[in-house]
Amino acid sequence: MSVKTTCAYCGVGCGILATPTGARTASIAGDPEHPANAGRLCSKGTHLGETIGLDGRLLTPMIGRKQATWDKALDLVAKRFRDTIAAHGPDSVAFYVSGQLLTEDYYVANKLMKGFIGSANIDTNSRLCMSSAVAGHLRAFGEDVVPANYSDLDAADLIVLVGSNTAWCHPIVYQRIRARCDAGAKLVVIDPRRTETADEADLHLPVKPGTDVALMNGLLAWCRDAGVLDNAYLDAHVAVSDGFWDSLADGYDLWSVAKTCDVPVADLRRFYELFAANPRTVTMFSQGINQSLTGTDQVNAIVNVHLATGRIGKPGAAPFSITGQPNAMGGREVGGLANTLAAHMGFAPEDVARVGRFWAAPNMASAPGLKAVDLFRAVGEGRIKAVWIMATNPAVSMPDADRVRAALADCPFVVVSDVIADTDTSAYAHVRLPAAAWGEKDGTVTNSERVISRQRAFMALPGEAKPDWWIIAQVAQRMGWRSAFAYDRPADIWLEHCRLSTYQNDGARRFALPGHAARGNAEYAAMQPFRWDDTPFADGRFPTPDGRARMVAVAQKPVAGTLDAWPMTLNTGRYRDQWHTMTRTGLSPKLARHREEPLVEVHPDDAVRLGIADGGLARVATPQGDSLYRAQVTPTQRPGELFVPIHWTDRTSTGGRSGRLPRPLTDPVSGQPGFKATPARIAAVASDWRGFLIVRDETPRPDCLWATRVAVPCGTVWDLAGEGDAAKLDRLLPRGERIEAIDSARGMRRIAVLQDGRLAAALFVTRDGSLPSRDWLVAQLAEASAAPTLLAGRAPGVQVDRGPIVCACFDIGLNTILTTIAEQRLTDVAAIGKAIGAGTNCGSCRPALAKLLQPKGSSHAA
Ligand SMILES: Nc1nc2c(c(=O)[nH]1)N[C@H]1C(S)=C(S)[C@@H](COP(=O)(O)OP(=O)(O)OC[C@H]3O[C@@H](n4cnc5c(=O)[nH]c(N)nc54)[C@H](O)[C@@H]3O)O[C@H]1N2
Ligand SMILES: Nc1nc2c(c(=O)[nH]1)N[C@H]1C(S)=C(S)[C@@H](COP(=O)(O)OP(=O)(O)OC[C@H]3O[C@@H](n4cnc5c(=O)[nH]c(N)nc54)[C@H](O)[C@@H]3O)O[C@H]1N2
Ligand code: SF4
Ligand SMILES: [Mo]
Numbered sequence: 001m002s003v004k005t006t007c008a009y010c011g012v013g014c015g016i017l018a019t020p021t022g023a024r025t026a027s028i029a030g031d032p033e034h035p036a037n038a039g040r041l042c043s044k045g046t047h048l049g050e051t052i053g054l055d056g057r058l059l060t061p062m063i064g065r066k067q068a069t070w071d072k073a074l075d076l077v078a079k080r081f082r083d084t085i086a087a088h089g090p091d092s093v094a095f096y097v098s099g100q101l102l103t104e105d106y107y108v109a110n111k112l113m114k115g116f117i118g119s120a121n122i123d124t125n126s127r128l129c130m131s132s133a134v135a136g137h138l139r140a141f142g143e144d145v146v147p148a149n150y151s152d153l154d155a156a157d158l159i160v161l162v163g164s165n166t167a168w169c170h171p172i173v174y175q176r177i178r179a180r181c182d183a184g185a186k187l188v189v190i191d192p193r194r195t196e197t198a199d200e201a202d203l204h205l206p207v208k209p210g211t212d213v214a215l216m217n218g219l220l221a222w223c224r225d226a227g228v229l230d231n232a233y234l235d236a237h238v239a240v241s242d243g244f245w246d247s248l249a250d251g252y253d254l255w256s257v258a259k260t261c262d263v264p265v266a267d268l269r270r271f272y273e274l275f276a277a278n279p280r281t282v283t284m285f286s287q288g289i290n291q292s293l294t295g296t297d298q299v300n301a302i303v304n305v306h307l308a309t310g311r312i313g314k315p316g317a318a319p320f321s322i323t324g325q326p327n328a329m330g331g332r333e334v335g336g337l338a339n340t341l342a343a344h345m346g347f348a349p350e351d352v353a354r355v356g357r358f359w360a361a362p363n364m365a366s367a368p369g370l371k372a373v374d375l376f377r378a379v380g381e382g383r384i385k386a387v388w389i390m391a392t393n394p395a396v397s398m399p400d401a402d403r404v405r406a407a408l409a410d411c412p413f414v415v416v417s418d419v420i421a422d423t424d425t426s427a428y429a430h431v432r433l434p435a436a437a438w439g440e441k442d443g444t445v446t447n448s449e450r451v452i453s454r455q456r457a458f459m460a461l462p463g464e465a466k467p468d469w470w471i472i473a474q475v476a477q478r479m480g481w482r483s484a485f486a487y488d489r490p491a492d493i494w495l496e497h498c499r500l501s502t503y504q505n506d507g508a509r510r511f512a513l514p515g516h517a518a519r520g521n522a523e524y525a526a527m528q529p530f531r532w533d534d535t536p537f538a539d540g541r542f543p544t545p546d547g548r549a550r551m552v553a554v555a556q557k558p559v560a561g562t563l564d565a566w567p568m569t570l571n572t573g574r575y576r577d578q579w580h581t582m583t584r585t586g587l588s589p590k591l592a593r594h595r596e597e598p599l600v601e602v603h604p605d606d607a608v609r610l611g612i613a614d615g616g617l618a619r620v621a622t623p624q625g626d627s628l629y630r631a632q633v634t635p636t637q638r639p640g641e642l643f644v645p646i647h648w649t650d651r652t653s654t655g656g657r658s659g660r661l662p663r664p665l666t667d668p669v670s671g672q673p674g675f676k677a678t679p680a681r682i683a684a685v686a687s688d689w690r691g692f693l694i695v696r697d698e699t700p701r702p703d704c705l706w707a708t709r710v711a712v713p714c715g716t717v718w719d720l721a722g723e724g725d726a727a728k729l730d731r732l733l734p735r736g737e738r739i740e741a742i743d744s745a746r747g748m749r750r751i752a753v754l755q756d757g758r759l760a761a762a763l764f765v766t767r768d769g770s771l772p773s774r775d776w777l778v779a780q781l782a783e784a785s786a787a788p789t790l791l792a793g794r795a796p797g798v799q800v801d802r803g804p805i806v807c808a809c810f811d812i813g814l815n816t817i818l819t820t821i822a823e824q825r826l827t828d829v830a831a832i833g834k835a836i837g838a839g840t841n842c843g844s845c846r847p848a849l850a851k852l853l854q855p856k857g858s859s860h861a862a
Helices: 070-088 103-117 131-141 150-155 171-182 212-225 231-237 254-261 265-277 295-308 328-334 349-359 372-380 401-410 468-478 490-502 521-526 604-610 726-732 774-780 814-824 829-836 846-853
Strands: 003-006 015-022 025-030 093-097 122-124 158-162 186-190 203-205 238-240 281-285 318-321 386-390 413-418 431-434 443-446 451-455 549-551 568-573 599-602 617-622 625-633 641-645 678-685 689-695 706-712 715-722 737-743 748-755 758-766 805-807
Touching (some): 070 093, 093 372, 103 122, 103 328, 103 349, 103 443, 131 318, 131 549, 150 171, 186 265, 212 254, 231 238, 281 295, 328 490, 349 490, 443 490, 490 521, 599 604, 604 625, 604 678, 689 726, 689 774, 758 774, 829 846
Parallel strands (some): 238 549, 386 413, 568 641, 599 625
Antiparallel strands (some): 003 015, 015 025, 568 678, 599 641, 617 678, 737 748, 748 758
16 A cells, blocks of 8 residues: 655655555655656655665664663653753753754644743754745745745746756756756756756856846846836835835946856846746746845845736746755744744734734743854853754754854753764764654645645654654643643644634735644545645735835845955755755665765866866865865866865765855844855865775774765775775774785785675775776675675676766666767667666656767766
8 A cells, every 4th residue: 555645855845655565665656646746756756765774763762872761851851941941041942943844843843932931942954944035035025925836837938047956956846847948948047056957058157156136136127128127017016115226226237247247248148138038937046045145135136026027926927935845834834933933923012922822822932032053152152051953963064063063062951853863963962862754754744835745654653763743742741831732643733733824814924724724633644735825926915014015125245255365165055866964865875876975076277276186185174164075176167166065974974074164154134054155275185095995784984084985785885095004994894704915015905804705894995006896896795605806896707887877766877878878879868768768767867868968068977
């Protein structure tokens, strides 16, 4: 029997059919009936089945390093929070939660903090993710409503992607965009990097980071001069402040903007002309816009253009903030941000009173609490003395993460609820609580287009794991609020959430779930995906006091010049097949193959100037700290700019932890950190030797200059580089029968360890020579008896190296694809699919395949 649920990962919110095939195994398929994906899944969704085992799971509550009963752990958490509040007041405690909680979990956490503890010190990792979009929506619309549906993409003639690597981060929405482009729509991508998304666009504008306000203000001025403003719409539905148009007088003509954004005038004009010519335009944006010190202004600059041209509330025309996490939107609906309350209410006195009445709350918070960066600063300064972190890994993902680590290390009481036992954050926990994971828990999520879907369990709870809502409600009860938190099941919480959404709501709040509040448990169990507010703003009325939207005057701020000590600009972001801090995608050998290591992408001119070799190691430093990467020299970067991924942690690499690099500076309106532009420098790093360690059973991370963990079938590989004598690595090898070939003079070590005649581990190190491809040795981990040629690192006879995996679904490597293209003279992606199957399942690698067909381009960026 298959169970209908939704994907654990991104905000596209794809429907999944999970069919258990054993206690901890399931086959995963796209749900053909779900409106978000109609049966399709990207590489991450497709490989969810590889991540549902119990590897690394936290299965019992832990107090310190000792197992504890739930009773003990919950009592301790309740007592420590109660005592701290009694001694230091409600603002001395905090929750830091996540867009990966389900709506029901989120609702209970928010209710406990804001209604019962009496502080608004609950913030969420969504602060790092889309709080600028929330703030921009509030300023323009009066309420945080995303005025777009995916179907708008199907109706658009022009799709503009700003600061969004959609092909990698929202692949199923991207496939929808591609389909629309195949039918004739134009695609413009605005991103400093030439991403795979940009590669396939009709026009790519590689803007200088942080200049999107100029770009959009220039567009608005161009539209005005070209006579494409919708004056009737402006007159009827938009409040334009006095002097608004004058604010565009200086610096937003075509030539000035081209200069500010550092793009060719002709390309900029082409974008503006395309925009002017196509009333059905969707402008979709994500972190390149939100994660900026001027993120809120950038959001409003985009919204302004749509309001002024009347491109909102109509099919195929919308500004579209696409969300990252699976339940980022649900978190907004329950008020998970420190500056929102619940059900799209804020801290206006009448909202506070209304929510207080509804909750029968004894201690309503009356003012916003601390936003993430300030919250951890307060922990560091000792103002917050107890913090509970749920479903997020701030020791990795916060800006200036080493400061967050120091704050947690000094904090008198840290609680972490996670599904994984050892994360970089849980290392600082006094109490660890085992949360139920995806596939084990029930609740709802809201995707980027306001579709609410059920997540459903299809596996039993392992060990002592419990759903997050239960854990929070138990603590609340033990803090003394029994009846307010006496939930038996998620359906009870859902009902309360629906009732609050319509409570004393005369239509002033667009977020309302009427008709859903009547649902009992049976209906909740059977709930079908539905959208709240199907066609936002179609009537031209906005949830502001006068019913009009606001054009907010925003000016391009000077982009800070580079400093002598930090001459480069560091950008951070995502890889196609990894999710955030890799606690789950890192378990999948297939997903590891796309990009096995944290790379720093650097332009060839900079590489030559700084002596950085493609494939060599390089250290990136910022005023906050430094981190080590493998260099990828690529013309897809702008000169002077670096890009690193956010995924690697202290568990998975000695280098490549990017969170320590960005400054803890935030947008003044939204409080969102500016993750995308940090002053930086880079230098090549030499090592004496390089090598790899292959092990069947987990080993602790090797202690050397460079050690990066890669999941492989039946074991783990550590990619290694170091200084001095490599012999010290030998102690990482397990006991067993050793065969070895060691040439100390040449610095060559090849050691294999056999247990019961099978390969258990292999360590290969070289100082100057080459290393065999690891593929064959890795495959030996699965063999019943060791091959005689282990130390050669290959089977007898000829070897074909397939190269890095491009198509994760069918395990097809770069070399195989290049050979096939050459031999069969293939010219399109479909032909590659026909010949060898690549790209025919989830489709996530299709942009990479398209790139391989191009004669130019850097093929190794696949
Ligand atoms: N594979 C994968 N998918 C994911 C995730 C994941 O971890 N892995 N995470 C999910 C989450 S939570 C989120 S928030 C989304 C994020 O999805 P995206 O926003 O698409 O991802 P990012 O890689 O963070 O950044 C997007 C792009 O912004 C560009 N950018 C940087 N500075 C600027 C600028 O000044 N102007 C402009 N116009 N662009 C700029 C970057 O070069 C980058 O290519 O992805 C979601 N989907
Ligand atoms: N430099 C830089 N930093 C960034 C970004 C960037 O672009 N650049 N992007 C930011 C953005 S947009 C985001 S969204 C954040 C993401 O950053 P994080 O939220 O820190 O990343 P995750 O790895 O998704 O952390 C989720 C944690 O919750 C656990 N978990 C999973 N499911 C459950 C569950 O059901 N219950 C509980 N209790 N735990 C669970 C996972 O094991 C994991 O430890 O990173 C931000 N940080
Ligand atoms: S696009 Fe991929 S990661 Fe996002 S929800 Fe769909 S299957 Fe999951
Ligand atoms: Mo995010």
